Amino acid sequence: MPLEDHEQLKGIIGVFIRTLVIELGLKMKSLWSTTLSREDLDRGAEPDNAYYIKNRDKVAGKTVDLSNDPPPDLVLEVDISHTYIDKNILYAAMGVPELWRFDSRFCGFISLRTVATLKSKPALPFPSFKNKTYTTSLMRPESTK
Numbered sequence: 603m604p605l606e607d608h609e610q611l612k613g614i615i616g617v618f619i620r621t622l623v624i625e626l627g628l629k630m631k632s633l634w635s636t637t638l639s640r641e642d643l644d645r646g647a648e649p650d651n652a653y654y655i656k657n658r659d660k661v662a663g664k665t666v667d668l669s670n671d672p673p674p675d676l677v678l679e680v681d682i683s684h685t686y687i688d689k690n691i692l693y694a695a696m697g698v699p700e701l702w703r704f705d706s707r708f709c710g711f712i713s714l715r716t717v718a719t720l721k722s723k724p725a726l727p728f729p730s731f732k733n734k735t736y737t738t739s740l741m742r743p744e745s746t747k
Contacts, residue, residue, distance in 0.1 A: 608682040611704060612650045615678060623655060630655045631662055633674060638696060640668045647692050651678040673697040681705045690714065 604612075623630045631654040639646025652674035654661050661671050673696045679689060682705060693701050694714040701712040 605682050608650075608680050611682075612678070612680045615680070615702070615704060616651060619651075619653060619676070619678070628655055629658050629662075631658050633666060636666075638668060638674070638677075638693075638698075640696060643692070643695055645692065647689055649677045649689075649693075650680045652676070652698075653678070668696065673699075675699060677701045679703045 620630070633649075633652040633654075635648050635650060636652065637646045637648045638652060653676040654666075654672075654674055656675045657672045673693075675698075677693055677698050677700070679701060681703060690701060690703075690712060698714055701710075701714055703710045703712060
């Protein structure tokens with residue numbers, strides 16, 4: 603069962619992503635916490651949310667099948683309880699280009715194409731913004747109380 607802090611942070615980041623999409627004049631499809639899996643991989647993962655932005659038109663109006671459709675452009679993981687599964691490697695194997703990972707101490711934009719944490723901006727699907735302007739407020743879910 604998710605903790606309250608987890609759900610608050612997930613909600614704040616989700617609103618932020620939706621706001622970015624709207625402000626940039628883009629469209630998106632959200633898979634929410636749908637289990638992402640492919641038959642050729644040993645396991646699946648259930649992210650806090652998965653977004654199609656760049657590839658939205660390829661999956662709009664249908665149920666996504668990762669054996670035929672592209673992977674989500676962006677996966678969001680809020681990790682308050684620290685899972686033992688190395689989701690970076692799992693999402694990279696699925697072909698997900700970018701993972702945003704947040705916990706109580708760290709805000710990371712991880713390009714899974716290189717599996718390297720980006721310090722100034724995410725690679726996709728929002729190449730024009732920098733994380734320095736909002737990292738502090740995202741890391742304080744108590745500000746919504």
